[in-house]
Amino acid sequence: SGRWAKAEAILRELEEKCGTPTAKLRQVADAMTVEMHAGLASEGGSKLKMLISYVDNLPTGDEKGLFYALDLGGTNFRVMRVQLGGKDGIMKQEFEEVSIPPHLMVGSSHELFDFIAAALAKFVDTEGEDFHLLPGRQRELGFTFSFPVRQLSLASGTLIKWTKGFLIEDAVGQDVVGELTKAMERLGLDMRVAALVNDTVGTLAGGRYNNPDVIAAVILGTGTNAAYVERAHAIPKWQGLLPKSGEMVINMEWGNFRSSHLPLTEYDQILDAESLNPGEQIFEKIISGMYLGEIVRRVLCRMAEEASFFGDTIPPKLKIPFILRTPDMSAMHHDTSPDLKVVGSKLKDILEVPNSSLKMRKIIVEICDIVATRGARLSAAGILGILKKLGRDTVKEGEKQRSVIALDGGLFEHYTKFRKCMESTLKELLGDVAEDIVVEHSNDGSGIGAALLAASHSQYL
Numbered sequence: 180s181g182r183w184a185k186a187e188a189i190l191r192e193l194e195e196k197c198g199t200p201t202a203k204l205r206q207v208a209d210a211m212t213v214e215m216h217a218g219l220a221s222e223g224g225s226k227l228k229m230l231i232s233y234v235d236n237l238p239t240g241d242e243k244g245l246f247y248a249l250d251l252g253g254t255n256f257r258v259m260r261v262q263l264g265g266k267d268g269i270m271k272q273e274f275e276e277v278s279i280p281p282h283l284m285v286g287s288s289h290e291l292f293d294f295i296a297a298a299l300a301k302f303v304d305t306e307g308e309d310f311h312l313l314p315g316r317q318r319e320l321g322f323t324f325s326f327p328v329r330q331l332s333l334a335s336g337t338l339i340k341w342t343k344g345f346l347i348e349d350a351v352g353q354d355v356v357g358e359l360t361k362a363m364e365r366l367g368l369d370m371r372v373a374a375l376v377n378d379t380v381g382t383l384a385g386g387r388y389n390n391p392d393v394i395a396a397v398i399l400g401t402g403t404n405a406a407y408v409e410r411a412h413a414i415p416k417w418q419g420l421l422p423k424s425g426e427m428v429i430n431m432e433w434g435n436f437r438s439s440h441l442p443l444t445e446y447d448q449i450l451d452a453e454s455l456n457p458g459e460q461i462f463e464k465i466i467s468g469m470y471l472g473e474i475v476r477r478v479l480c481r482m483a484e485e486a487s488f489f490g491d492t493i494p495p496k497l498k499i500p501f502i503l504r505t506p507d508m509s510a511m512h513h514d515t516s517p518d519l520k521v522v523g524s525k526l527k528d529i530l531e532v533p534n535s536s537l538k539m540r541k542i543i544v545e546i547c548d549i550v551a552t553r554g555a556r557l558s559a560a561g562i563l564g565i566l567k568k569l570g571r572d573t574v575k576e577g578e579k580q581r582s583v584i585a586l587d588g589g590l591f592e593h594y595t596k597f598r599k600c601m602e603s604t605l606k607e608l609l610g611d612v613a614e615d616i617v618v619e620h621s622n623d624g625s626g627i628g629a630a631l632l633a634a635s636h637s638q639y640l
């Protein structure tokens with residue numbers, strides 16, 4: 180019937196607009212490399228902020244003692260403590276995950292940091308016998324804060340802007356370590372923030388601790404971002420002394436990348452216009468976990484309106500932004516049952532569509548596939564951009580260099596088809612070099628990494 184023909188037409192148009200042929204991915208990777216150069220050349224020189232992390236030494240494995248870490252960056256935040264045993268490695272670690280009440284994500288700085296400090300204080304109270312703080316010492320913390328920060332030193336930095344659904348205006352421009360420290364003082368919690376790190380930088384540090392070949396880290400979670408080790412002399416905007424190591428970790432803030440080569444659709448444009456941060460984080464908005472399910476919802480909305488996809492009426496729930504979450508999308512996408520019963524039950528539970536035909540369900544799986552494939556292939560192109568910047572995208576005569584990229588984040592971890600597609604695309608793009616480039620899952624690397632950096636920058640060294 181005409182209804183299916185129209186739905187089919189919308190689907191084919193989506194597929195065409197989301198297309199990421201290899202040649203296009205190479206253009207995206209090249210554009211990424213160009214923007215990396217521009218962002219390193221001067222402050223404000225690019226959409227890519229290429230933020231200096233002040234991390235000029237990565238963990239060596241000698242780190243010792245009890246350290247805490249706090250990871251704030253999405254809907255959950257985590258507190259952890261780790262007993263580092265030097266050459267003996269990690270002796271013990273414990274963590275707790277606390278979800279952030281949504282009203283605090285758009286409230287005041289004071290309230291958010293009070294909430295965080297209170298959760299941290301509660302966690303410190305449960306510290307057991309197998310953790311050892313040397314007598315007379317203050318506890319020290321690595322603070323993983325996954326929003327763009329202009330670092331003033333390793334342990335201080337001002338918030339540039341919020342992303343990923345956070346919007347707390349009075350915190351913008353403030354030193355987030357100062358804010359956290361004041362909240363801890365209000366509570367009487369005696370703890371020093373020894374390092375402030377982006378989650379990508381933490382993941383890089385945690386990855387390097389386990390594997391000396393780690394040169395970059397990528398987060399695919401609620402948002403997306405990357406960090407990598409740059410040669411200090413290749414950072415023209417760096418005014419300070421060159422670090423002894425000759426290296427500096429750069430937090431790219433690649434979520435804000437944009438390029439005329441990115442395949443954008445009308446759905447992306449409207450999603451962006453209606454978002455908390457219009458015009459910003461365009462790469463993030465087509466790749467990351469916060470948005471993929473929402474893009475699918477928007478396609479379904481159009482199908483409902485223009486092709487009566489769900490019948491004569493539009494399911495009211497379908498109109499609610501962000502109601503279709505990426506984990507639900509992923510569950511539908513991975514449905515292998517012959518009648519696609521997972522898709523059927525998601526439609527019923529989330530959109531209150533009680534009866535769905537197999538034909539409808541198949542179209543929905545296809546939408547998920549198109550949207551996830553675009554995101555996964557573009558993330559691979561981003562990684563190629565980094566490898567190109569480092570000259571690690573080609574085989575060097577007589578030289579065998581292995582490059583490991585530490586990957587973390589819920590999207591990478593749980594969305595298997597996304598992950599497989601990203602990995603196979605990277606191989607496709609790399610050709611012969613693919614065997615020297617390894618993608619490694621760095622589980623919870625960002626928290627451990629922050630604790631390790633706190634250890635190597637302890638006031639007691």
Ligand code: ADP
Pocket residue numbers: 252253254255325399400401402467468469505506507509510587588589590593594
């Ligand atoms: P954050 O990025 O907020 O620090 P995570 O790295 O844990 O936290 O990523 C959480 C995100 O991962 C969620 O917002 C969601 O988008 C995505 N995610 C979690 N579970 C799944 C899943 N099963 N399938 C697809 N995406 C998932």
Ligand code: MG
Pocket residue numbers: 250252253325378400625
């Ligand atoms: Mg995170």
